[in-house]
Amino acid sequence: MKIGIAQVRSVLGRVDKNIEIHKKMIKQARQEGVDLLIFPELSLTGYNLLDLTFDVARKMADEEIQSLIAEANGIDVVFGFVEQSPEYLLFNSALYASEQKVRYIHRKIYLPTYGMYDEARYFGHGSSIRSFSTRFGQVGILICEDVWHMSAPYILAQDGAEILIVMANSPAKGIQAEGLVTRDAWYSIMQNHAGQHGMYTLFANRVGAEDGVAFFGGSTVANPFGEIEKTASLFTEELFITQLEMDQVRRARFKMPLLRDENLDLVIRELQRIQKKRCREG
Amino acid sequence: MKMVEEHLEKAPFLRLDEELVTTILTTTLREEVEKVGFNRVILGLSGGIDSAVSLYLAVRAFGHDRVIAVRMPYKTSSPASLDDAQTAIDDTKVKALTLDITPQIDSYFEVRSEADALRRGNKMARERMSILYDLSAHYQALVIGTSNKTELLLGYGTQFGDAASAINPLGDLYKTQVRQLAAYLGVPEQIITKPPSADLWENQTDEGELGFTYLEVDSLLYYLVDQQYPREKLCSLFREELIDQVLTRIRKNQYKRVTPVILKVGSRTIGLDFRYLRDWGV
Numbered sequence: 001m002k003i004g005i006a007q008v009r010s011v012l013g014r015v016d017k018n019i020e021i022h023k024k025m026i027k028q029a030r031q032e033g034v035d036l037l038i039f040p041e042l043s044l045t046g047y048n049l050l051d052l053t054f055d056v057a058r059k060m061a062d063e064e065i066q067s068l069i070a071e072a073n074g075i076d077v078v079f080g081f082v083e084q085s086p087e088y089l090l091f092n093s094a095l096y097a098s099e100q101k102v103r104y105i106h107r108k109i110y111l112p113t114y115g116m117y118d119e120a121r122y123f124g125h126g127s128s129i130r131s132f133s134t135r136f137g138q139v140g141i142l143i144c145e146d147v148w149h150m151s152a153p154y155i156l157a158q159d160g161a162e163i164l165i166v167m168a169n170s171p172a173k174g175i176q177a178e179g180l181v182t183r184d185a186w187y188s189i190m191q192n193h194a195g196q197h198g199m200y201t202l203f204a205n206r207v208g209a210e211d212g213v214a215f216f217g218g219s220t221v222a223n224p225f226g227e228i229e230k231t232a233s234l235f236t237e238e239l240f241i242t243q244l245e246m247d248q249v250r251r252a253r254f255k256m257p258l259l260r261d262e263n264l265d266l267v268i269r270e271l272q273r274i275q276k277k278r279c280r281e282g
Numbered sequence: 283m284k285m286v287e288e289h290l291e292k293a294p295f296l297r298l299d300e301e302l303v304t305t306i307l308t309t310t311l312r313e314e315v316e317k318v319g320f321n322r323v324i325l326g327l328s329g330g331i332d333s334a335v336s337l338y339l340a341v342r343a344f345g346h347d348r349v350i351a352v353r354m355p356y357k358t359s360s361p362a363s364l365d366d367a368q369t370a371i372d373d374t375k376v377k378a379l380t381l382d383i384t385p386q387i388d389s390y391f392e393v394r395s396e397a398d399a400l401r402r403g404n405k406m407a408r409e410r411m412s413i414l415y416d417l418s419a420h421y422q423a424l425v426i427g428t429s430n431k432t433e434l435l436l437g438y439g440t441q442f443g444d445a446a447s448a449i450n451p452l453g454d455l456y457k458t459q460v461r462q463l464a465a466y467l468g469v470p471e472q473i474i475t476k477p478p479s480a481d482l483w484e485n486q487t488d489e490g491e492l493g494f495t496y497l498e499v500d501s502l503l504y505y506l507v508d509q510q511y512p513r514e515k516l517c518s519l520f521r522e523e524l525i526d527q528v529l530t531r532i533r534k535n536q537y538k539r540v541t542p543v544i545l546k547v548g549s550r551t552i553g554l555d556f557r558y559l560r561d562w563g564v
Contacts, residue, residue, distance in 0.1 A: 009313075012561050050557040172306050177297040209310045211559040212449070235309045 001136050004034035005219040005240040007232050009208030012046035015056055015081075019044065019064055022079060026071045028239055036076045036136060040167050040206035040219075041108075041143050042092060044068075044081035047169040048210045053122040057084040060102070065095070072097035076134060078141065078204075080167050082123075083107065089124045094141050094167050096132070104132040108143040109152065116171070116213070119145075131161040137246055144168040147189060157197035158264060162249045164193060168205040172216040172235075180234070183218050187228060195226020198252040198259055200244055207235055224252035283465040285475055289458050293501045296458045300466040307451045308343040314449050315344075315424050317564040322423035326410050326444070327351040327370060327378070328481065329363030331473050332452060333428040334370050335460050338467040339451050340426055346375045350423055354410045357384040360481055369470045379417070383409050403482025407443025415446075424448045432457040432500055435507065436528070437535020438480075438492065445538060456503060457496040494524055502528055 006025040011017040022039065029037040041047070044064075045056040058065050058081055071077060076098040083093035083105065092108040107126025111119035129152055131140040140156030140163070147153055147166045156164055174181055186203060194201040200223060207217040219232040219240050225248070232240035253259055290297045315323055323340050327333045340349045351374075353367050364380075371378040387406055391397050397405075411425075418425050427447025429439050431454055439445040452460060457478070464474045478488040478496065489495050502520050505511045506528070516525050541553060550556040 011564065012559060013563050048559055050559065052558060052562065175299060175303055175306070176295065177299055179299040179302050209313045210561050212310060212314065214306050214310045235305065 001036070001244045001246060002032070002034050003202065003221070003242060003244055004029040004032065004037040005202065005204045005221075005232060006037055006039045006043070007205065007207055007217045007219045007236075007238045007240055008039065008043060009237055010040075010043050010046040010206060012210055013049060013052040013056055014046075015044055015058070015064055018046070019068065022068055022077075023071060025239060026075065026077060029241075030075050032239070032241055034075060034241060036134075037078070038165055038167065038202060038204040039077075039079040040204045041094070041169045042080045042082065043167075043206070044079055046210060047206070047215070048118075048213070049082070049122065050118070053082055053090055057082040057090050059084050059086075060105075069095070069097040069102060070100050073100050076103075076136075078165060078167070080143070085124075090122060091126060092119065092123045092143060093126075094143055094165075096134070096139070096141065096165075098134060103134060104130075104139075104141065106141040106143065108146060110145040110149050112145045116173075129155045129159075131156050131159040136244075137162040137249075139163045139165060141165045141167070144170065147193070153193040153197065153201075157193075157199060157259060158262065161197075162199050162246065163244070164197075164199055164201045166190065166201060166203050168203065169215055170205050171213045173213075180216060180218075183216055183234075186218075187220065187222075187231075190220065190222045191226045191228060194222035194224055195252075195256075196258060198224045198249055198256060200224060200249070207237055224249045225255075283471065283474060286461050286465045289497050290462060293458060293497060293504070295504055296456060296462075296500055298455075298459050298462055300463055303455075303463065304339070304342065304466065307339050311339060311426075311449060311451050312343045314561075317561070318424070320422060320424040322348045322350065322421055323426045324350040324352065324414060324418055324421060324423035325426040325428060326414055327353055327367045328428075329353075329360070329366035329370075329473065330478060330481070331464050331469065332430055332433075332460060332478075334366075334469045334473045335464050335467060336426050336428045336451055337370055337374060337376065338464075338469055341374045341376060342467070347377070349374070349376045350417070350421055351376050351378045352414060352417060353378065353380040354383050354413060355380070356382075356387055356406050358484055360479070360484075362476075363479075363481055366470065366473050366476075370473065373468075373470060381413060383413070399483045403480065404440045404443060406482060407440035411443050411446045418448075426451065427453065429453060430455055430457050430460050432496060432503060433488075434539060435503055435535075436492070436499070436531045437538050438488065438531075439538070441538045444480075456500040458500040493527070498524065499528060 078096045080094050083091045094106045096104040109126045113120035131138045138160040140161035190201040190203050203220045205219050206215045218234050221242050222228050230242050232238050414425050425448045427450030429445050430452045433439050479486050
């Protein structure tokens with residue numbers, strides 16, 4: 001199975017231009033024989049939207065969204081956008097399209113609202129973490145900060161995910177002598193979850209800058225043994241293509257049967273106990 | 283370079299991955315200039331280290347034929363600085379202009395002879411920035427800033443003067459880090475080693491006027507701003523007098539780091555609840 005990560009530079013607040021970027025990338029990926037093409041978080045809008053969030057929000061039925069879904073023909077496509085719900089609530093969402101239909105929508109659960117981030121001021125929190133079936137196997141999607149909460153990939157792994165897609169808009173920051181520490185932290189998260197759950201983890205990060213903040217790119221794939229096989233370039237646009245061998249999931253899980261031995265009942269019981277304790281204390 | 287290495291050995295936490303920082307700054311500078319429709323940049327070149335580093339970064343980002351350096355001496359400006367600026371111009375082969383600001387400054391102060399050195403210095407800084415913005419329109423070149431993080435935090439600069447610019451590549455680098463980058467970028471040694479000076483009056487030096495060294499204050503700022511150490515912890519590392527002096531300067535000069543305060547009347551006030559990045563739509 002050939003996967004592509006479209007490491008793009010989205011134009012802030014310009015859905016029209018970003019649609020063009022998406023279509024161009026999809027065309028190129030199709031020529032390269034890519035089976036599944038993944039765009040970064042908010043690929044249709046850019047990241048630090050502030051009040052533009054209101055203007056770039058799209059309903060599922062909107063023509064622009066439908067036109068991209070229609071592109072998922074012979075190739076599965078995952079992209080990010082500002083979703084307007086039927087209740088007019090706005091979500092930082094990821095849409096998985098296959099055979100010109102919506103296969104799944106993930107709404108970002110954990111919205112960073114600290115330091116340089118201000119997401120919960122504009123977006124509603126997503127409320128479900130589910131894996132879903134695709135023609136390549138069971139897939140789970142998380143958006144950026146989601147994966148920094150260990151419970152999110154854990155739930156997806158328990159729910160059967162063999163491939164974890166993580167769409168990000170991660171900036172270069174905190175640079176000292178050690179270099180790009182944010183990337184190192186990302187890779188270690190991707191590798192840990194891949195290895196611990198015996199699944200592929202795919203990291204799709206954007207490039208380009210918004211008001212002086214540079215997104216570093218460096219998209220990558222960690223295999224079910226927790227190894228990074230190949231990484232995309234830093235700071236430059238790229239269609240990053242690599243192969244997934246789904247049989248590696250089977251081999252990794254036989255060699256390291258952590259998923260088999262996981263005691264879900266114990267976890268649920270203990271979490272319920274903790275939840276009760278917290279409520280009483282509250 | 284010996285001086286730079288000595289400083290970084292004393293304050294290793296200020297050391298940068300210079301290659302990575304250069305990549306980030308040049309990539310982002312190029313994008314932030316080009317996406318708003320400019321192909322060239324312009325900057326004032328004093329002969330000091332900050333403007334030299336901005337120049338060398340700009341040349342790396344755009345090539346020498348798309349960078350314009352402007353020397354704007356006053357009659358009392360140090361001739362050595364003018365020579366140092368020339369050395370940087372010769373080394374980088376950029377287009378350079380020299381405009382003597384003496385006539386307009388002297389004309390203005392002829393009837394304001396009571397003006398002290400600070401007023402005169404500030405007027406000169408604003409005159410220089412006024413010239414840069416005029417030449418910016420003439421050459422269709424965006425004005426690049428030269429203020430480092432140390433002087434921005436301390437407020438050691440002239441509002442609407444040297445502190446102004448369209449894009450500032452140095453604003454997140456402490457002076458000690460600017461020195462490290464200068465050595466890496468090949469800025470002529472005499473520019474790096476000479477005592478920093480605003481050159482607003484004869485024999486002025488930053489460290490003499492401020493009452494502490496840049497290495498000392500950069501170390502304090504790192505722990506204070508970046509690490510957010512509590513006061514007790516700072517007191518175990520630095521002189522209490524220095525801490526107080528620096529804290530007061532940071533607070534008192536906040537006004538220089540923000541856009542003018544707007545008095546709220548309507549429901550969407552610019553900067554308050556009318557929130558957009560500069561990179562809106564680009």
